[in-house]
Amino acid sequence: MPRANLLYAQSGGVTATINATAAAVIETAAKHPSRIDRVYAAKNGILGALREELIDVRLERPDALRALKHTPGGAFGSCRFKLKSLEQDRPHYERVVAVCAAHNIKYFLYNGGNDSADTTHKLAQIAQQLGVELHCIGVPKTIDNDLAVTDVCPGFGSVAKYIAISTLEASLDVMSMAESSTKVFVLEVMGRHAGWIAAAAGLAGKSENDPPHIILFPEVVFDRARFVAAVKDAVTRAGYCTVVVSEGLKDASGKFLAEAGTKDAFGHAQLGGVGPAIAEIVRAELGYKFHWAVADYLQRSARHIASRTDLLVSSKVGEAAVKLALDGQNDVMPVIKRLSDRPYKFRIEVAALADIANHERKMPANFIREDGFGITAAARRYLAPLIEGEAYPPYKDGMPGYVQLKRRLIAKKLPEYLVK
Amino acid sequence: MPRANLLYAQSGGVTATINATAAAVIETAAKHPSRIDRVYAAKNGILGALREELIDVRLERPDALRALKHTPGGAFGSCRFKLKSLEQDRPHYERVVAVCAAHNIKYFLYNGGNDSADTTHKLAQIAQQLGVELHCIGVPKTIDNDLAVTDVCPGFGSVAKYIAISTLEASLDVMSMAESSTKVFVLEVMGRHAGWIAAAAGLAGKSENDPPHIILFPEVVFDRARFVAAVKDAVTRAGYCTVVVSEGLKDASGKFLAEAGTKDAFGHAQLGGVGPAIAEIVRAELGYKFHWAVADYLQRSARHIASRTDLLVSSKVGEAAVKLALDGQNDVMPVIKRLSDRPYKFRIEVAALADIANHERKMPANFIREDGFGITAAARRYLAPLIEGEAYPPYKDGMPGYVQLKRRLIAKKLPEYLVK
Numbered sequence: 001m002p003r004a005n006l007l008y009a010q011s012g013g014v015t016a017t018i019n020a021t022a023a024a025v026i027e028t029a030a031k032h033p034s035r036i037d038r039v040y041a042a043k044n045g046i047l048g049a050l051r052e053e054l055i056d057v058r059l060e061r062p063d064a065l066r067a068l069k070h071t072p073g074g075a076f077g078s079c080r081f082k083l084k085s086l087e088q089d090r091p092h093y094e095r096v097v098a099v100c101a102a103h104n105i106k107y108f109l110y111n112g113g114n115d116s117a118d119t120t121h122k123l124a125q126i127a128q129q130l131g132v133e134l135h136c137i138g139v140p141k142t143i144d145n146d147l148a149v150t151d152v153c154p155g156f157g158s159v160a161k162y163i164a165i166s167t168l169e170a171s172l173d174v175m176s177m178a179e180s181s182t183k184v185f186v187l188e189v190m191g192r193h194a195g196w197i198a199a200a201a202g203l204a205g206k207s208e209n210d211p212p213h214i215i216l217f218p219e220v221v222f223d224r225a226r227f228v229a230a231v232k233d234a235v236t237r238a239g240y241c242t243v244v245v246s247e248g249l250k251d252a253s254g255k256f257l258a259e260a261g262t263k264d265a266f267g268h269a270q271l272g273g274v275g276p277a278i279a280e281i282v283r284a285e286l287g288y289k290f291h292w293a294v295a296d297y298l299q300r301s302a303r304h305i306a307s308r309t310d311l312l313v314s315s316k317v318g319e320a321a322v323k324l325a326l327d328g329q330n331d332v333m334p335v336i337k338r339l340s341d342r343p344y345k346f347r348i349e350v351a352a353l354a355d356i357a358n359h360e361r362k363m364p365a366n367f368i369r370e371d372g373f374g375i376t377a378a379a380r381r382y383l384a385p386l387i388e389g390e391a392y393p394p395y396k397d398g399m400p401g402y403v404q405l406k407r408r409l410i411a412k413k414l415p416e417y418l419v420k
Numbered sequence: 421m422p423r424a425n426l427l428y429a430q431s432g433g434v435t436a437t438i439n440a441t442a443a444a445v446i447e448t449a450a451k452h453p454s455r456i457d458r459v460y461a462a463k464n465g466i467l468g469a470l471r472e473e474l475i476d477v478r479l480e481r482p483d484a485l486r487a488l489k490h491t492p493g494g495a496f497g498s499c500r501f502k503l504k505s506l507e508q509d510r511p512h513y514e515r516v517v518a519v520c521a522a523h524n525i526k527y528f529l530y531n532g533g534n535d536s537a538d539t540t541h542k543l544a545q546i547a548q549q550l551g552v553e554l555h556c557i558g559v560p561k562t563i564d565n566d567l568a569v570t571d572v573c574p575g576f577g578s579v580a581k582y583i584a585i586s587t588l589e590a591s592l593d594v595m596s597m598a599e600s601s602t603k604v605f606v607l608e609v610m611g612r613h614a615g616w617i618a619a620a621a622g623l624a625g626k627s628e629n630d631p632p633h634i635i636l637f638p639e640v641v642f643d644r645a646r647f648v649a650a651v652k653d654a655v656t657r658a659g660y661c662t663v664v665v666s667e668g669l670k671d672a673s674g675k676f677l678a679e680a681g682t683k684d685a686f687g688h689a690q691l692g693g694v695g696p697a698i699a700e701i702v703r704a705e706l707g708y709k710f711h712w713a714v715a716d717y718l719q720r721s722a723r724h725i726a727s728r729t730d731l732l733v734s735s736k737v738g739e740a741a742v743k744l745a746l747d748g749q750n751d752v753m754p755v756i757k758r759l760s761d762r763p764y765k766f767r768i769e770v771a772a773l774a775d776i777a778n779h780e781r782k783m784p785a786n787f788i789r790e791d792g793f794g795i796t797a798a799a800r801r802y803l804a805p806l807i808e809g810e811a812y813p814p815y816k817d818g819m820p821g822y823v824q825l826k827r828r829l830i831a832k833k834l835p836e837y838l839v840k
Contacts (some may be wrong), residue, residue: 014596016589044599073592079600113538123812161818169436169721172493172822178436179464180499185717203819275714276696294695295714304725307818386820398581398727398807399623402592 003035004106009042010121011112014074015155016162016303017314018141021111023068024059025139035326040105045112045406046119049096050216050419052412054103059408070393072303075405078225083119085124093126094415100127100134100408100412107135109324110177111318113142113153116118117333118357123330126185135325138333138353139317141153143300145196149351150335150357152386154317155300157310159385160200162302163189163244166295168203171211172240174291178240180267180275184231184282184290187212188275192248194363195219197299200383201244202375211242213373216278217351218248219363220372222257227278228285230373233287245278279414282417304400308389309344320348423455424526426745429462429469430561431532431539433496436582436723437734439563441531442495443488446477446694455746458638462526462828464497465532467537469564471830474523479828487823489542490733490813492723502541506546513546515837520554521549527555527745529740531571534561537753538777541563544751552706555745557678558717558773559737559755563720568779569771570755572806574737575720577730580620581807582722583609583664586715587624589633591662594711598660603661604702605652606712607632608695611718612668614783615721616637620803622663622795631662633793636698638668639649640792642677647698648705649794665698671756699759716795724820727811740768764805 006024019232022041029036035151039057042048048055054390055076057065068075083089110120117138122135145156167187172186191197196216205211213234216222222315236239249257270373279292320334331353339345367379375383393400430438442461449456461475462468468475475496477485494676503509520528527748530540544556561568565576587607588803594605611617615637625631634652636642654661669677678694699712733756740754751773759765787799795803813820 008598010652014593044597047600071592072589073594074596077599078596080597081600152561160778165724165820166718166722168822169492170717170725173434173717173721174496174826176430177464177500178469178500179497180719187718230530269834273696276693277744291716292714293718294712294714295718296713296719297590297593297602297713298586298607298713298715301593302586303589304585309818382818390812390815392810392812395810397804398584399588400585400727404589404592 121353154314157307541773574734577727
């Protein structure tokens with residue numbers, strides 16, 4: 001069987017461990033020199049594949065490639081660029097196939113979430129229609145944890161760990177001083193459609209009396225009066241109240257709380273996230289001294305406190321994706337099948353991309369406590385193993401030894417293609 | 421010499437390492453059983469001393485006391501309660517002296533910042549006037565790093581490390597996706613009067629081309645036009661721009677940017693910190709896609725990524741404070757004298773509280789780059805050793821093994837005293 005090249009691309013919001021997946025892809029490919037000649041990485045995700053901007057991985061230093069395992073962000077560049085339907089964007093799909101053909105690429109590994117699974121699925125169809133051999137393999141990744149079929153999405157466990165620890169740490173701080181200072185602390189976390197990350201904050205405590213006292217999920221319609229009563233109750237009971245709020249929180253009319261707010265002096269909708277909006281409700285209704293934090297990108301890039309379980313899962317899907325490609329598979333994604341909670345055991349299975357693309361996994365209803373403000377024992381059983389273990393990066397002079405790649409491109413062979 | 425008791429109290433904003441100071445006080449006291457009988461800790465800082473709410477440290481589990489070394493927050497409780505002048509608050513000072521006398525406390529260790537040094541100083545004076553033997557020792561602590569005389573304030577190094585790492589991590593994230601997504605990332609950090617914490621973000625990069633591209637210090641009057649030009653320049657050069665802004669940033673009229681803003685629909689001043697305000701300027705003037713984060717309490721409680729240097733310094737001042745008390749010293753504070761930058765070497769010296777109380781240490785002018793948007797080599801030399809080394813807490817089930825104390829109080833001997 002003649003040797004062919006492999007193209008790897010990163011897509012969508014990056015994570016603390018997506019580069020560990022990249023490293024696993026590169027390492028695994030290197031173990032099959034009789035089958036895989038060169039590994040290329042698209043510069044800035046699918047944009048690089050369209051523009052024929054392909055990074056030659058061989059030109060990176062070996063120690064830099066190893067350092068990918070502990071470097072957050074997307075080292076080859078990622079993008080927010082959604083390919084539309086085959087009808088609308090057929091030239092784009094054909095272009096990717098043409099770029100692959102021009103560079104003897106027979107393995108295309110696309111590392112992303114729902115949209116990327118959809119793109120990979122469509123690409124497999126187009127290649128087949130065109131009669132071009134191209135093994136299109138999706139590689140899962142998303143902090144949103146909303147991919148169907150898989151037990152967990154690589155990248156989620158590390159955000160979950162960061163949020164659980166940050167919630168606990170800030171709560172210990174607030175608790176110390178609540179009598180004469182801040183009584184209510186609000187932490188805004190990511191999760192526009194599903195409350196997986198908010199739920200992870202629940203791991204900070206073991207019971208309803210532990211922080212976080214209130215979690216506001218996007219799955220639960222915000223009820224201002226009930227929320228205010230719950231804050232008051234927590235402050236009365238515990239002396240303080242930690243609130244974790246998902247950016248996707250909505251009111252009864254389906255409007256995001258983050259938007260529901262106020263206008264600035266120029267009539268623009270107030271910027272601020274839902275964190276300050278929730279804090280403002282506490283101030284207006286209860287008058288408690290408050291503080292709020294918005295973790296934003298800090299949470300998804302916090303490689304310094306990544307979950308070892310997440311790192312393992314992130315590596316395994318990279319390794320599996322290469323093997324699936326070499327096994328002649330196409331239009332599939334390696335996924336995680338949980339075998340046991342404690343210790344966390346899993347195996348890699350294979351899912352059809354059609355079963356993943358455009359299916360959003362919601363949080364099960366039985367993960368949210370009946371009062372809507374916390375997580376259940378079932379949620380704990382699911383979440384706890386995902387934050388298990390630490391995987392510290394190496395440090396030098398007090399700073400983590402994160403790497404930046406050279407990202408040298410190979411020579412183009414095709415005419416220029418303008419994407420936008 | 422008859423045995424006496426020691427009272428330790430935590431004051432003001434807590435830190436990731438103030439409990440390590442507490443642990444060192446307790447351990448050092450235990451090494452002098454012939455001199456120190458019992459160690460008490462005031463519940464919620466000076467409030468506990470006033471109310472005669474004294475925690476009996478002996479009733480805590482030994483392993484819990486050891487765990488203080490790696491637990492953030494203030495385990496005995498802290499407070500924001502400033503004693504005023506001797507004229508105005510004389511009864512308060514006399515009450516603390518009376519509480520100490522009632523419980524055979526001859527050593528009073530007060531762990532805090534400027535205000536606490538002032539309180540300790542006044543307490544020493546009152547005790548002397550009343551002819552009561554009470555060795556009043558200040559113990560330094562503050563993330564603001566604004567105490568005079570000492571090279572560094574315990575607690576600062578850990579915030580500095582957290583902010584430097586978070587700035588780097590978020591920048592790697594933004595860099596990955598800047599072409600098609602967020603181009604400007606704004607991180608708001610603490611520091612109302614001095615830019616020490618903002619300056620620490622500068623350790624994320626090594627040159628002007630590295631993130632953070634712009635630091636906005638409270639020491640530098642905010643110039644909107646220059647700022648906008650600098651953001652545009654960074655995006656042009658690097659493809660993205662990381663901005664770190666100190667909560668204390670002010671405009672030319674001396675107004676905090678965080679307040680300068682906008683009113684909500686009810687006419688209240690907009691909540692939001694300076695982070696969203698700066699992001700809004702970027703949106704309005706340049707139209708770049710932006711994100712912002714507000715680290716708030718997360719930064720000062722982030723024991724999970726504490727600086728080993730900070731932990732060492734925090735322990736040493738606790739140990740030294742007990743020794744100073746036993747040496748018969750009074751009205752003093754142990755401070756850090758730097759002996760070398762690299763490796764960081766220091767020794768403990770003794771400073772008069774009068775030289776510390778009410779002296780605020782500003783950042784030296786030569787720490788801020790000429791353009792006002794970054795740090796100088798001198799700042800790097802000062803800051804770098806303070807974030808050196810990691811000091812991870814132990815973990816169980818993926819979470820740090822932080823402790824909460826029982827905080828059992830001893831029996832009161834005096835009539836009730838109403839503080840507020």
